[in-house]
Amino acid sequence: MTNNLERYTYRVTWSEEDREYVGSCVEFPSLSWLDESPERALSGVRAVVSKCLQDMQASGEPVPEPLSTRPYSGKFMVRVSPHLHRKLATQAAEIGMSLNRLVASKLSQ
DSSP states (O other), X not given: OHHHHHHSOEEEEEETTTTEEEEEETTEXXXXXXXXXXXXXXXXXXXXXXXXXXXXXXXXXXXXXXXXGSOOOSOOOOOOOHHHHHHHHHHHHHTXXXXXXXXXXXXXX
């Protein structure tokens, strides 16, 4: 379990509304920790995730797989309107690029 705890995706952001730092974990979106210090916000959310993992394991619930250990193929399908599809295909043709390469380039910006 400790190994997975280290592999989860943590973020610390400032909350203007709370006037504190918020520690969160992408794989556990309902968990967070508020603190005046970003370091303590991170350690706080890690402790909450650890406790949640212990409870899930004790009750036999499935534990979320860390994003960092999931395999990614590099492929995904995106549905767009026919108008946008035509517009992008036209742009790609005008610059002599494949539609796939044009969209990948736009997504990476």
